[in-house]
Amino acid sequence: MEARMTTSVRNVLILILVLLATGSSENDLDFEFCGTWHHGKEPLTLNFNLSTGCKGISVSANKSSLTINGQITGHCRRSDKIPLKRFQLESEDNKFCLYWEPLLDLLKLEIGGQNLTLCWPVTLHGSCCTDLSLGPNEPEASYGILNGMIKTDIINHKIHTGYNFSANSINCKAICDQWNNGFNQVHGTEAAVSSQAVEKIGHACARSFEVEMKAHFGGNNITSPATKGVSAKTATAVHLPPALKKAAKKTSKVVCTFFKNITVFQEGHKEVQILSEVVGITIENEVIVDLSEPIRIEFHHDAMPKMHSRKCVSWDTRKDPLQVNWLVDGCETKLRGANHTECLCNHLTYFAILVQLQPRPVRHLLALTAITALGCAMSVISCIALIIYLCKKSRRSKEQSTPIHLGLATSLLLLNLLFFLTGVLANIGGESVCTWVGAGLHYTLLSSFTWMGIEVLQTFWLVCIVFRPSPKPYVWNLVGFVLPAVPVIILAAVGDIYGMREVVPSTDLSDPYLMCWMKVTFKALLAHYFINMTILVILVFSGIVMLFLVYREIRTRAEWRKNRVAFLSIWGLSCLYGTTWGLTFLDFGPLADFFLFLSCILNSFQGFLLMLRFCLLDWMKKPTGGSSLRSRISGSTKQHMLHSSLRSSNSGSTKQHMLQDQEKS
Known part of the structure; x- marks a missing residue:
């Protein structure tokens, strides 16, 4: 009986100590002071001078500096002067909050949307400084602290040069020891009343x-x-x-x-x-x-x-x-x-x-990296060969589609070259190099998307719109090379968009693959979804629509019924126009790995497929090896439609042939 009474008295004393520590003071154990710093336009600084003891803390401000002085900590001794230029405090009124957690000996300041920890958390060795109460305010002034408040209670709406707070010392270590030793499990009604306070202390x-x-x-x-x-x-x-x-x-x-x-x-x-x-x-x-x-x-x-x-x-x-x-x-x-x-x-x-949390680890990263490296290398070689071929061809003829093919080949060459080197540049050059490489990679990607869209529009123009001449080559060059640079320049000016990116493999989370691309920040993710994903959706949708319109244009003609192989060529062309990028949207479900590898192969080998297209079209036009096929489709609408991008000239002869074929059919 006596032992049980002793235990009960001890638990009651602990409860009284907890309640006195957490509920008797106006501001509880922790302390939060917020206000609006009204300052001038000159360079701003943060000054703080912190030492051990328990006298109190003062927060003051003037035209150019915010100052925190306090003898309040148990272990922290710190004094410094920090420029606030990097916080981009552009307006003359900036809100700030000062937080003090005595159980952790933690003091932190929130300003300009960032948190600065002035005193890092440690364990307690004795008493701590709490129960901060408002002392006499500093006088009013033109510059200083506006709307000072303790937690949610506003102290004063006027501008004062500073606020002073006095403090009291309590034995916080005793409270923490009791909680850590398991005395938080108090029985009866008292436990229900104080459980929230005890858990709050124990968590801190x-x-x-x-x-x-x-x-x-x-x-x-x-x-x-x-x-x-x-x-x-x-x-x-x-x-x-x-x-x-x-x-x-x-x-x-x-x-x-x-x-x-x-x-x-x-x-x-x-x-x-x-x-x-x-x-x-x-x-x-x-x-x-x-x-x-x-x-x-x-x-x-x-x-x-x-x-x-x-x-x-x-x-x-x-x-x-x-x-x-x-x-x-x-x-x-x-x-x-x-x-x-x-x-x-x-x-x-x-x-x-x-x-x-974001992004998730990549499956089969090593295999995908090897496929991408091989595909990019072959695409670079293929694009160089194709550019040489198109340059020689442009000297012999004045076909309207040649500059478009040349622009697509050039953009794919730069894209595959940068993507092939991005891992090496990220490891050698670091963050500073990755800022430029990431911006360049984004530009070449947008340029490639734009030229694919131009190919779609040009094909649709030659097949369906036969009465109007297509735009001049310099117009396409402005759209394909200049227009993609606009969003990249804007994002680079905003900052914190391009840099080093870690791609975490699912097999070894501690060894991420480094590349230069867009960072994993809120601004970068917002730009990715609103720019890259939007353009990709438009490109894939337009490629599918183009495929449907071309099929509808030729499906009723006799030549289509004789040789449906031409339709496969149209499908192959439409893949080059961006439908392969649509496979990235299918990365889910039981076939996720299959679509992941298929998308990687088709997109990394896109330059090679582009060169293969021109080789097949040239082979179809040669008398040897493909004479029977050529005779079957000579003079047909399919030949004019498939080869229009290679044979169209300023004289408009292609459109005349297409009109004649329509009259015959």
């Missing part, structure tokens, strides 16, 4: 383990503390290798921290999602890299569909220490099952599992 707490690496250190295993609903078998486990002792020069202590609250690590990465928890492994005042034996981290998480790739990543502080940057460098991913991933990393920092 981080748990650290300090390991002493003695002289004969043979490695150590650390397991994440079990929480409610999580068994010890599925908890995150870390194995520290003996090589870590040899790499550490200044100290023999390593700290391993498990972060349940992964929100701060997720921000700014909409295309990926963090699984499970984040593990931080650090040695104070030392940078440990290139370990001879890797650190092994085993993550247990919810089962993920196969279409979403998983990869082990580490936080990189070299690019921008104020923002989260995840890298796959230095970590090897081992997939142990649908809900189990092992990471082997050769350095110390924060580690996590990222799930790639």
Whole structure:
């Protein structure tokens, strides 16, 4: 009886401590201050000076700078001056928000649509600074903070140069220890009242383990503390290798921290999602890299569909220490099952599992890459030979269709050449080169689509519209070469569209194929769907319509009934006009792999097929080898229709032949 009463009193005291920590202050444990910075048009800067203690924090602003000063953190000591030019704060009024989470010793600033982490999360070692209350405001001014508010409550609608907040110190570590040790499961009515507050605190707490690496250190295993609903078998486990002792020069202590609250690590990465928890492994005042034996981290998480790739990543502080940057460098991913991933990393920092939401991994990437390389190489050679042939032919005759064929061959040559070299250029040149190569690849793709559309229009013109002359060659050149450059120039001016692209294979998620193309950003995806996919849909639809109209034009004639082989030639021509690209829309269902390979083969060999078309047409016109076929279709509508793009001249003789054939039929 006495033991039960002691337990009840202890639980009640814990509840009182939790409720006092989360409900007694006006702003709860966490703190959120937002406002609108009214500034001038000169270059802007962010100034901050943070130190340990618990006196409070001040936020001030003037014509050119936003300043944050505070003695509020438990571990963070930081002072810096950062230009805000890259945030593109073009207007004179920009909203900002300052967030403080004392249980993680985390301070972050949101401004210009980006999140800057001023103090990175750590585990608690004692008291923390919370219960921030508003102190005396700074005076009004022409420039400063407008519409200051705490969470959703507006403090003042006027412009003030700054706001001051005082703070109180509480024993946050005691609250986190009670939660981590399992005392959150309180029975009775009190549990129902305080469960939300306890879960809120528990989610924010981080748990650290300090390991002493003695002289004969043979490695150590650390397991994440079990929480409610999580068994010890599925908890995150870390194995520290003996090589870590040899790499550490200044100290023999390593700290391993498990972060349940992964929100701060997720921000700014909409295309990926963090699984499970984040593990931080650090040695104070030392940078440990290139370990001879890797650190092994085993993550247990919810089962993920196969279409979403998983990869082990580490936080990189070299690019921008104020923002989260995840890298796959230095970590090897081992997939142990649908809900189990092992990471082997050769350095110390924060580690996590990222799930790639978009795009999904590519099936049979190695085989598709080999087919594409072979097809592009053959297409480049074929297009060069075809261009030489068409240039010689243009000197002998003045056929209207020759410049169109020449434009299509040139655009396909450039497209296949850049696509053949994109992997090499991405690995050698990096991001800076990929920006230009990606823009060039996009231009050649749009140019090829445009010339295919011109071929469709020219064929339709010669077969169905016999009373009007087709446009001059220079008009087609302007449309085929100049018009596609317009959207590419606009997208390049917008920025963050072209660059390095990772194509993740389904077999090895940690070894992506690098190429230069459009990035996986919201702006790039929007441009891809509104420009590339729209043009592709129009091209495929117009090719199918052209095929139907040509068939309807010739199906009632006697020559069609005698030799239907000509229809296969028309179908082959229509493939060159873009219908093969329509196979990309069939990448689903049980035949997805079949259509994937068929689309890859036809599109990569498109230059070769274009040359093959001209070889077959020339063979049909020669007396030897094809005399019987030639005699059967001589003077027929099929010959004028199939060869019109090769025989039409400015004199309009082709149209006259077609009219005569119509009268005969």
